[in-house]
Amino acid sequence: MTTKAYALPSDLSPATVTNTTSLLRIIALAFISGAAIASRLFAVINFESIIHEFDPWFNYRATRVLVADGFYEFWNWFDPTAWYPLGRVVGGTVYPGLMATSGVIYKILHALNLPVDIRNICVLLAPGFSSLTAWSTYMFTKELKDESAGLLAAAFIGIVPGYISRSVAGSYDNEAIAIFLLMFTFFNWIKALKTGSAFFGTIAALFYFYMVAAWGGYAFITNMIPLHALALLLMGRYSSRLYVAYSSWYAVGTLASMQVPFVGFQPVRTSEHMAALGVFGLLQIIAFAELVRSHVSSKQFQTLLYASVIGLGFLGTLAIIGLTYKGWIAPWTGRFYSLWDTGYAKKYIPIIASVSEHQPTAWPSFFMDLQFLIFLFPAGVVMCFRELRDEHVFVIIYAIVASYFAGVMVRLMLTLTPVVCVAAAIAFSTVLDTYINPVEPEAPADEAASSEVNSVASDVTNPSTPTPVSKKSKKAVKDSSASSTTGPFGDLVASVTSGKSGKKGERSFGVFGLDTRLVVIFHAIGMLIFFVWHCTWVTSNAYSSPSVVLASSNPDGSQHIIDDFREAYYWLRQNTPETAVVMSWWDYGYQIAGMADRPTLVDNNTWNNTHIATVGKAMSSSEEVAYPILRKHDVDYVLVIFGGLIGYSGDDINKFLWMVRIAQGVWPDEIQEPNYFTRKGEYKIDDEASPTMKNSLMYKMSYYRYAELFGGGQALDRVRGQQVPKTGPTLDYLDEAFTSENWIVRIYEVKKEDLLGRDLKSANAFAQGKKRKRTKPASRRKALL
């Protein structure tokens, strides 16, 4: 006979209770997705419905092509304006999942006679999918604990900044749909593993295929699932369920993934995918061994069998390694390898190292993105250890791997976020379960208490691993006992709480008194509210600016929009011929192609290091050296970003050293990084700047006529905080064509060859009326001798 901390309505029929709970659950999910979508609309409200940043511009452009010309044209799309003059075979070098998705949505809407502009679909795709992510996270967590935890997890992932940062309205990037696919594939995998059904395995494979088609990060799944399977094998948890789930997933998934043109034969040719293949082979061997064992009885034969199994596995690994050395299997790609050897990228692939989102993560970013989840996370992992079912093993592995990756690369925070939400939800809902549960344990005599504690401690330290079957029975027992005392509502609560506790004998446990409950509950609610405030603030302030349009605040606090980029891009679009080739650093390639619609030399899909290095060389060498390069590539306009006037720190002078390094990688004896530093080894742009620096095209283009702006006064670069030389650089081979309002974008026109065949420097001198010194005809004497 248990006492209760507070009274529960006992006159409710079980049916009512279940119905109400499910209804509440649905409503809650609806609200969660509402919140998830709404909190991502800051960008649209503060600015406008515009595509953000860089890569999304390409995705948007590709989507327009897809929608306009149909899928086959898109598949065979050769883009002559990108990587001029090499061109880019877009169909074969892109993950088409994102474009296909929004294309389908577009077609459906238009089939329903809803004439929605494709841009708006692209802008709002990410928020839409974020609600789906919330749902799939709910399903995933439900498999781990129960509905209440699932709802919490859904709510967390719905508004957590770590995920919002990549999925605000307008950031139309692969990650927008990838996280949903990630979670849903994992959910199906867990489901398949629990039920051992090939059906769910296949579903998992199909969504894996979708993921492969959508995001390069699919390699994460490709390695997570085998890792999980392997761990289970090592824990001696081989089961036919595992066999069925994994085999169906791997077979179907791999075949399907090879249908994506960009992936092609990688799944059987590259090291990233070898883990999956190896585990697959291992599973077959073990399955066979199990089969034989079940039929054969002889003891030593079994030992022999085990030996051979191990031997085979060993040989298989050796074979894979050997193939890698022979070159039949491509080794890790640099991008992937740099995750392990963290110094690798900077040394050998500066392009990768130069990307800001490939930098390691400092702890404030973790807290910024996850707030209080970050310390619920470990607690949740411990909970997973308490009842160590197969799916919990998965979460644990996921937790370790993802937290390492997130530490190494900022952008991989994205893969960490879901597991944090799940684990945190488990921990948090356990707290709530414990302290909402009204059932009070009967107070024992004090002397009993001490022994109680010890016994509990021992319970905690060596729990068994309950199989689902035994759980069922236990639940049944509990229910019967509980239902006798408390009404059906009590049943529900009891059944909910029964999930988490490690193991329960007859001895009851619980919380005494109402005040303790209230303290903890209020505390928890307070945390949640704080979390919501935090998320809202971070989203609206940090993650909602579309880096195409910048916002600053006037002295009076009102918002001031800086729209130089679009100003310049539209200038290009309206004042230059269709075929005018624009050279800029690769960051701006996609934007130029998307907004100005002009051919570019290099863009954000950095597939050709040499071509990028060529641009880097042109930017970092003197006019005379650069001009032939520009002419050879038919460059008509050169575009540079210069933040010196208004202090926009992401400008080209700050990226300049990367250009130098990348160029140095290809032309080590023409470009050398040390030459761009001052004698003291500082990177300066003022009078002390090294001559190489001052003669470099980038420097000249950035500071051309900058000093004049200050009319005699001392010109100041607000980003570097240095004085610009009074006598600015002069340009002979380029003409200033356009400079945007705040000087952020400066466009220069490349002069044609002189019509008298002079070099442009002397032509300029003549045009400015300078006399050239008399020349003498070359003496023919030498020729005669």
Place this chain on the structure above:
Amino acid sequence: MYLLPLLSFLLLPLSFVVAKEDPHAELVKLAAANKGVIPLDERVYNLLTSPKRTWSSSVQFTALDPKRRCSPCKEFNPSFNQVAKAWQKVPAEQRDTHFFASLDFDNGMAVFQKLGMQSAPIVHVYPAAEGPRKSPSGKTSPFTYDFSYGFEAGPLAESLSQHTPVPIPYKAPIDWGRWATVAAFGVIFAVTLRFIAPILQSRWTWAAGTVLTILIMTAGHMFTRIRGAPNSGPNGQWIAPGYQNQFGQETQVVAMTYGLLGSAILMLTVVTPYTSSPRRQRAQVYLWSFVIFIMYSVLVSLFRVKNRGYPFKLLL
């Protein structure tokens, strides 16, 4: 840099007076005498980098004298010597076309001033100015080794090999100490396996490991590793200014905070409910709630130090 050949040209006659013999032969002898690294003074330096040199050379400008207090020099010197030593292995006809030399500040201040060097160590590679090994671009001004690759010998040999007739046959020396320890641990592990097996099989060992890893990672350990951030800043400040930056100590502090908060939560859920005496249980509940509240507000205030303009605060 460009006036260097001129100057050395002026000094050339003098150097010839001093060195009767053919400069190349002298250099070879010097190199052989000093394990491949020619100790330079001003005269030998001008000899080595004479404008009509048919050989190339890698010169280390350093300041090893303790009173110069140049710790990087001391750190870098051994690797330079190792590379030079490795170079001695190649057959003579190639070896004698490229020299390794080291100029200490105290032996050649004049040279340092001529080259306008403010810092050390610096490695210059002087390509051959004449003869068969003259660089096709006709470049005679020295290349400077880029120390962003670090002070290790491996990358140094790698990048110097671009300028030597044959790549430098440098192989990193096998670290016997490391292997020994590894082997020792392996043995110990094998021996004690049967005793520690239960520990290894207990899930809680693994749990502890996992949680520790997670805590360290989420506290930004990798950042400090990759960026080589110092354990604590100058004048003993332990919080690095700026949102995208942190010190080693911060990692520890933050990790501990997280750990404490996490364990408090665990206490509330795992231990407290099993406490069967109401008084103690109530005490625990209040205690842990209080701990959580305090630590949480500490954490937030810490975050506000890093990220000014963060509007929210708890207790402090």
Place this chain on the structure above:
Amino acid sequence: MFSRWGLLLVLGLASWATAKSSTGDSVLVILEPKLDKDNFSIFFDGLREKGYDLTFRAPKDVEPAVIEYDSPQFSHVILFAPETKSFANDITPQSLVTLLEKKTNLLLVVSSKQTPLTSLAPEFSLVLPPPGTPLLSHFPERDTPATVIPVNVSPNPVVTSKLPPVWFSGIPFSLQNNPLLFPILSAPPESFAADSEGDSGAEAVVQVSEKGGEGLWAGSQMSLVAGFQALGGSRATWVGGVDLFSDEYAQKETKPGVKSGNKEFASAVAAWTFQESLALRIDRVTHHRVNQTEALQAYTTNDEIVFTAHISKFNSETSAWEPFSGIQDMQLEFTMLDPHIRTALPPVPGKAGEYSVTFRAPDRHGVFKFVINHKRKGWTHLESSTMVSLVPPRHDGYPRFLSAAWPYYIGAISTSLGFFIFSALWLAGDDRESKKSKGSKAE
């Protein structure tokens, strides 16, 4: 092209004689007062007969301006002002270069005096001798002063017909190696430049060699008339002395009974300068796949591509553009960064003015250009660049079945067959067996 040509035709018919030039018939003659117009009547009347309308103007005059509102007012300018020190301020070295940019042709005459033109000459990579050093020659024996020299016209693209020697007096200039510049009339081998008007004897040579350096201003590498084909298409001719065009020299006999070739030479020079002779143009270029006709935006790698260029030449008699098949050494380049294919572009026999070649596109996708770049001394430069992109085969452009892949086909088929048979047997097999096997599976 065609519209412009039509326009020219209309203009020509409107005027009393058809225009002879391919670029218009309005000529501005800037004649310095010192020179008497009648002294050049033969030359000018010759131009008039050809159908040019000449406008005369003194260097100092402001009217008519050469360039008004940034557009040139005349299609050709003759600058007969060898000794003028100062011009009206619309005529400067810079403005003359601007004229060339704007497709105006120039006929420039210099003298041994120092004038603005002397500072312009270096821009055309001409090197003039120091001021006051005219060309002298004591050969052949003759009654004229040493500064008035009969020069043999060596055949060159501009003056094709064999001419008797022409009288010349003025300065030579040496040509630096600029591909756009070529000599029309080069100095006699035994001539030299010296600064003494009425010299006799060798000391002059000595002085000159001291002044100008060893034998630099002597010999046949000097030229007296030089043509310059600017990249814009316009032409400029530099003449060492204005008397070349004078009536006096035109009538003067080089040998008894043989009139000098000055008249013909002058008109030939004018004809070349005013784009009458050696004027070519590319009417149009076409390209298409073999056995097809329409030009594609994008070709597939390894396509057989036919490229055709239609070229015509200006005929000053009929003053019309006529198809021209005379070029034998034209080349076509198929370029991406570097020429991937460089092949001869020969004239098609039987089709006037048509040049065609068929070639196989390289096995490399990218943005390629058909490039014609035909530059010959004296001839109008032929430049054309057409951009096409070369794309890999479409997804359905590959062969469907590969004989090499038969092992895989067989493998796939046999596996699926095996599975089918197995499951058929499994289902058909009697209960006990199936049960047992199922049992073994389950555990």
